[in-house]
Amino acid sequence: MDTVIPKTSTVLAALLRADFTTQWRNRRSVILTLVVPVIILISWKGLVAIKGGAFALSNSITIGLIATGLMGYTNAIARDRDKGIFQRLRVAPVPTWTIMASRICVQLVMIILVTTAVFIAGNEYDKITLTPSGYAFTYFTAIIGGLVYLSLGQMVAGLITNPETVNSTTRLVYFVFIMVGMFGELGILGVQVHDMEHWSPYGTVKTILAGSMEPGKWTNDTSIALLLTGLYAAIFAAIGIQRFKWNSNK
Amino acid sequence: MNDNQENILTVNGLSVNYGKFQAVQNVSFNVLKGEIFGLLGPNGAGKTSTLSALEGLLKPQSGSIVIDGYDAGEKPLYARASLGVQLQSTSFQPELFVVEVLELYAGIYGLTLTRNEILAILREISLEDQAFKKFGQLSGGQQQRVSLVIATIHNPKLVLLDEPTTGLDPQSRRQLWERIEAIREKGHAVLLTTHSMEEAESVCDRIAIIDHGRVIAVDTPQALIDKHRTDPEVISVSRRGKITLEDVFIALTGKTVRA
Numbered sequence: 001m002d003t004v005i006p007k008t009s010t011v012l013a014a015l016l017r018a019d020f021t022t023q024w025r026n027r028r029s030v031i032l033t034l035v036v037p038v039i040i041l042i043s044w045k046g047l048v049a050i051k052g053g054a055f056a057l058s059n060s061i062t063i064g065l066i067a068t069g070l071m072g073y074t075n076a077i078a079r080d081r082d083k084g085i086f087q088r089l090r091v092a093p094v095p096t097w098t099i100m101a102s103r104i105c106v107q108l109v110m111i112i113l114v115t116t117a118v119f120i121a122g123n124e125y126d127k128i129t130l131t132p133s134g135y136a137f138t139y140f141t142a143i144i145g146g147l148v149y150l151s152l153g154q155m156v157a158g159l160i161t162n163p164e165t166v167n168s169t170t171r172l173v174y175f176v177f178i179m180v181g182m183f184g185e186l187g188i189l190g191v192q193v194h195d196m197e198h199w200s201p202y203g204t205v206k207t208i209l210a211g212s213m214e215p216g217k218w219t220n221d222t223s224i225a226l227l228l229t230g231l232y233a234a235i236f237a238a239i240g241i242q243r244f245k246w247n248s249n250k
Numbered sequence: 251m252n253d254n255q256e257n258i259l260t261v262n263g264l265s266v267n268y269g270k271f272q273a274v275q276n277v278s279f280n281v282l283k284g285e286i287f288g289l290l291g292p293n294g295a296g297k298t299s300t301l302s303a304l305e306g307l308l309k310p311q312s313g314s315i316v317i318d319g320y321d322a323g324e325k326p327l328y329a330r331a332s333l334g335v336q337l338q339s340t341s342f343q344p345e346l347f348v349v350e351v352l353e354l355y356a357g358i359y360g361l362t363l364t365r366n367e368i369l370a371i372l373r374e375i376s377l378e379d380q381a382f383k384k385f386g387q388l389s390g391g392q393q394q395r396v397s398l399v400i401a402t403i404h405n406p407k408l409v410l411l412d413e414p415t416t417g418l419d420p421q422s423r424r425q426l427w428e429r430i431e432a433i434r435e436k437g438h439a440v441l442l443t444t445h446s447m448e449e450a451e452s453v454c455d456r457i458a459i460i461d462h463g464r465v466i467a468v469d470t471p472q473a474l475i476d477k478h479r480t481d482p483e484v485i486s487v488s489r490r491g492k493i494t495l496e497d498v499f500i501a502l503t504g505k506t507v508r509a
């Protein structure tokens with residue numbers, strides 16, 4: 001038998017190239033994902049003086065991460081599943097994990113881009129600067145936080161098959177996160193909502209981002225938030241991966 | 251490894267269930283090297299389910315599948331490496347240019363093709379002018395040609411085509427038959443599903459008729475006609491005195507229209 005299985009590295013390279021190209025062709029929605037947190041940051045200029053730079057940056061990055069994971073990633077996999085794109089890939093001699101790994105790599109780059117866009121805007125418009133270790137540490141927590149929303153998106157795509165329903169669900173969740181997240185954070189919605197928000201996947205991600213921007217101010221509270229963030233990601237991913245179907249069975 | 255050097259595919263006692271529903275029941279057949287084998291059956295007969303099991307998209311309840319000597323259950327990647335596949339409803343990322351779709355699949359099958367080699371492949375199927383169009387902008391027939399050429403891009407020993415001619419106009423259908431015959435000419439075996447009897451009669455070396463998840467006959471089209479020529483059932487459904495494969499098919503699978 002002279003059958004040769006392609007090298008996993010070759011397969012991954014081909015998938016990555018295609019997935020990044022696809023992302024590039026959809027650059028309008030990519031730009032939107034980057035612009036929304038920047039606009040929020042700029043419109044919060046007045047708050048920076050009261051609540052501090054880390055507060056404004058961490059909220060903006062969180063919103064960018066939610067848009068990336070929940071909207072971008074989730075809707076793309078729901079659509080591609082519905083079109084049979086995954087099934088065609090799966091009948092090739094590729095280990096299944098490579099298909100998703102490539103998709104997630106694209107999202108990791110998006111997370112870095114969102115974080116960088118907010119950093120630059122914060123510097124340009126609000127004169128917020130962090131220490132070099134603050135920047136480095138924040139990229140790291142942004143990836144952890146981004147994974148929460150990617151796995152939340154994975155869960156949505158695992159529980160819901162119809163791409164239109166996935167789309168409206170992710171929009172709704174995005175909207176709720178922004179409302180409860182931003183306004184709850186400001187205390188506008190009362191103490192209870194503020195507490196609930198604080199330990200929600202919005203609040204914990206925001207907390208670890210803010211904590212890593214000023215590593216000196218990292219508290220016990222921040223550590224608990226980090227732990228919870230990891231827990232959320234693990235739970236969402238477990239459900240999302242377990243319930244995920246590769247075809248939509250129309 | 252392969253006890254029968256003539257078989258590129260051996261399916262033995264294959265059963266596929268969806269929950270409690272048995273879509274494929276104890277199906278056995280084999281495809282010889284270099285032959286065009288047709289899987290014929292009405293809608294819902296279990297053709298796609300059978301192919302899905304061969305492709306590794308679903309796990310069979312029981313039975314064995316051996317592709318080019320590799321057990322599909324034990325060595326799925328090796329079994330799949332010998333397969334070229336066109337699914338009943340395949341799509342590629344609509345944002346990718348046609349050349350990029352080909353590059354993706356060349357990479358996935360471990361080929362290193364240059365842009366020029368890819369363009370040459372597209373020239374063969376008269377799609378060179380569409381090379382830098384997005385896949386989503388091609389017509390249905392053009393998309394179909396892309397998916398067929400991808401099914402053979404790595405020179406597979408066995409090509410699986412699920413209803414390749416459904417939805418094509420007569421010209422494209424004829425052209426596709428020629429392409430399928432050209433695939434065989436290059437030494438590949440082809441396993442296709444269809445419900446076009448005309449197609450089965452004119453391109454398939456052998457066919458299996460499948461209904462309600464069971465194989466009810468396997469033979470050459472002519473032998474099936476000859477064998478059933480005198481069946482009262484067949485004679486009663488035949489028209490204009492000439493017995494066709496379609497008459498045999500209708501007689502064997504019944505007149506009820508399937509959803």
Ligand SMILES: Nc1ncnc2c1ncn2[C@@H]1O[C@H](COP(=O)(O)OP(=O)(O)O)[C@@H](O)[C@H]1O
Nearest residue numbers: 249268273291292293294295296297298299300
């Ligand atoms: N994912 C599925 N879940 C449940 N039943 C299915 C599924 N796919 C196919 N079936 C059923 O299995 C039977 C065989 O389907 P299929 O293999 O697609 O038939 P064919 O390709 O011959 O038209 C049909 O009755 C169909 O309704």
Ligand SMILES: [Mg+2]
Nearest residue numbers: 297298299338
């Ligand atoms: Mg079918």
